[in-house]
Amino acid sequence: MENITLIASSTMGLESIVRDECVELGFKNVKTFNGRVEFDGTVRDIPKANIHLRCADRVFVKMGEFKAFTFDELFRNIKKIDWQNYIPENGEFPVSWVSSVKSKLFSKSDIQRITKKAIVEKLKEKYKKEYFYEDGPRYAIKIQAHNDVFIVMIDTSGEGLHKRGYRAIKNEAPIKETMAAALVKLSRWKGGERPLVDPMCGTGTILIEAAMIARNIAPGANRNFVSEGWSIIPENDWIEVR
Template sequence: MSFIDLIATASFGIESVVARELQALGYTDTRTDTGRVHFRADEKAIAVTNIRLRSADRVLLRVGGFRATTFDELFEGTKALDWDAWLPENAEFPVNGKSVHSTLFSVSDCQAIVKKAIVEKMKSRYRRQWFAEDGPKYKIEVSLLKDEATLTIDTSGAGLHKRGYRPLTAAAPLRETLAAAMIQLSVWNPQRTLWDPFCGSGTIPIEAALLATNTAPGLNREFAAQRWHRVPKSLWNQAREEARALVVSDQPLQIIATDIDPEVLSMARYHAKLAGLEGKIHFQQADVADLQSSRKYGVIICNPPYGERLGEQREAEALYGVMKKRFHLLDTWSFYVLTSHPRFEWIFGRKAERRRKLYNGKIECQFYQYLGPRPPRPKGPSAE
């Protein structure tokens, strides 16, 4: 198999998490841009990364790139690329586009030019004048940034946040990919207690359990590239078998998920069952005002209400005041809070040791990180 250029797309602020995930999978030749992590690999990597990446939004195949300030340059540059190496004669290939700070600012015109150029290349390759486009889907994107055109094909299909375990959604759901990144940005590991006191439909605790048991998030879903001739079924079967062999099903866990709403809690239990995690997470109806624990060195990771809507801000601020009282009683714990509220630190009564700008959908948030003391190292034979 030959080496190809791939791109794992990521929400702003979690590119470094995606890069670390890629390196852990053995793809060490990476380069990070805003919202993208570039890497070189073989065709099998398309299957492996779609199945196993936790925080990436999509995996794109980079067909090529070039400078384009005129429609002629865009047409000729696109036509010169090796489309016939990927697109079969019956390929369905819709073209989407975006343009940022570029001379060619009309996205619809750019899409039409790229489509025409690919058709001309296909005519030359397959010796025909018309294409039915009734075969596998190859979703193409032309991205123009400062007059540099990049042409990609989406290998994922539905976004990678769609794991398949969450058919039901609560209000303002947190994306699975963002939850996975938040967990990996924390100090939590399976030897420590994790608690989400605003668990909603269960995304944070479920993603934590998947991570702790080394369960690949994409094991039970399909991807666009599964129908591509360049990525045969044997590669997908092999990638899935390898991922299943790595699952640690007997991993002891201390994951607590609570919420004041019994309906969303029932939803969270259902989602955990669909994810194959029944019995791995302790669900309980509880108000954050009653939060207490005798356990030491635990980690709270949560996504409380932001108060974005008119009239809800005071409720959110009152809730943050309750969090201040209850969280501060857990003097050995670490806290990680995602919110868009600009006065959270002031209300919480403590400045975060670290902050990171993240986006929950289109909402700009801060991920506030409060670090507790490190747990003592367990005494081994050498310490005696």
Template sequence: MFELIATTAFGLESVVKQEIKDLGYAITAVEDGRVHFEGDAAAIARANLWLRCADRVLLTVGAFRAVTFDELFEKTRALPWEDYIPRDGAFPAAKISSVKSQLFSKSDGQRIVKKAVAVRLGEAYGLRQLPETGAAYPIFIKLLKDQVTLAINTSGEGLNKRGYRAHGNGAPLKETMAAALVKLSRWRPDRFFLDPLCGSGTIVIEAAMIGRRQAPGRNRHFDAEAWPLVGKNPWAQAREEAADVLAKSPSFRVLGSDIDPAALKQARTNAALAGVSDYTAFQRLPVQQVRTHRRYGVIVTNPPYGVRLSDQPAVAKLTREMGTVFRAMPDWSYFILSGYEDFERDFGQKATKNRKLYNSMIKTYFYQYYGPLPPRKGRLQAMAGERETSHET
């Protein structure tokens, strides 16, 4: 059994915790940006394939207290690195964070951990020079209040790299964050779904993947696929499981609209790469013209924030227009991620609840406006009719 860590953006810990529990693994601790859990080799494969909202899956090697670099070296060297890294493994000190610790020099911390691991492996394998020509075992280093956690990144590239977003417009929302917004909305495929400011379509595509129960990592490679420690069988079994689940996809369609034809072209390309073209539709339409006779729908969107002061008047105007349009659909629920500080004032309505999230390094709030749930019979009818719907809107 391994000690594993799913890293995530601040504010999404509860979402990732629930994802891990849904996979059947025991949570051992939750802290800012990290969810700790226990699992075997199969858990490493399944977590990488299935976690939608986590950034990476780390394998914990050890944890200890260190207040000097000598302590850091000796305690790192004392860990059984040879249990994880083979004689030809490449082990860069890939990432380090230091918060409220006496060892605040990140470059020195990386250098010392790298050296300590090299010494330990050299002794274990009887080598003066390690080749590092084999699979990658990137080491993650976390120092928090003088407590050191050392782990190996099983994912490689971040889990947001689904393999479908060959195109993006401007600074698009990360796939992991987009998936989290849909999860937080509690949308299900039996309800109408719309992103009226969809850009290159990330929120719509992630909603379609969630509705299909499509494993987000099914089309990509992970570093731990080459690790003898994990083996080939867990990955093969995890991918077979993902294929079996996907074969039972329900029938539905999610919608996106935007005023930018170039962004919509990118959205359609991205949807095709993600394998959800049959579950998505994109239309050129200003948000001010969004109308629908459908009831009990869900809007999830990420409008422009106006980071620059010169953008603020346009953002304020757009926010007011969104408020007018969305309130004209009184039994819809709408969920808006915005970094605009006066959002609720200009939207004209206080959110049912909001959640602070960091979109990259930008502080944002996820404003959640809950409408009524549809009657059960109506929900089934809506599911049957969605494939025939454009947003007529």
């Protein structure tokens, strides 16, 4: 199966913990950057990353990385990407998130518009049609630009990975589950005879995450992900990982 690059986004300061998780899971060529960890894999690693990563915020497929100083350059580089390998004829592909820092192209709305147009033009070549209804699986696109370097990604997670699925009532917790898991990992507590005490536990997020670590329960085993609807990932892959 064709190799791809996956990105595990991270809260600033937790990159090294997410990197260690990726290494422990057996991912190859793991690299750390500000706010993200990149690693090599295949589409079959998308379920593995989403279900097993405790401290990452989301998992993305990295579609491209390039420099662009004009909107024409942005259009051409976006159109070069093989979007048809992921997005089916009825796929929904919103440009849902754009960030631009210290770049000549700073208008988020214009970046969204140009990106959407370029993807449509690319898909027209594959599917030979002028209009896409976008009533199928979701492929949300994220664009991140810094110093004129653009990183283009597709979100495989849907809701953030901190949504574990174990809270029946979805109140806003004082601390995200991913951050709580990171605190436990930083403490190097893994269970056993050594006690863990949280006297100010509140909703118990840190203790729940600690218990899941001690019992080796995958954090995403009891929830769903947007990429479960993608045709390129066999359903059995999700079942086997769970």
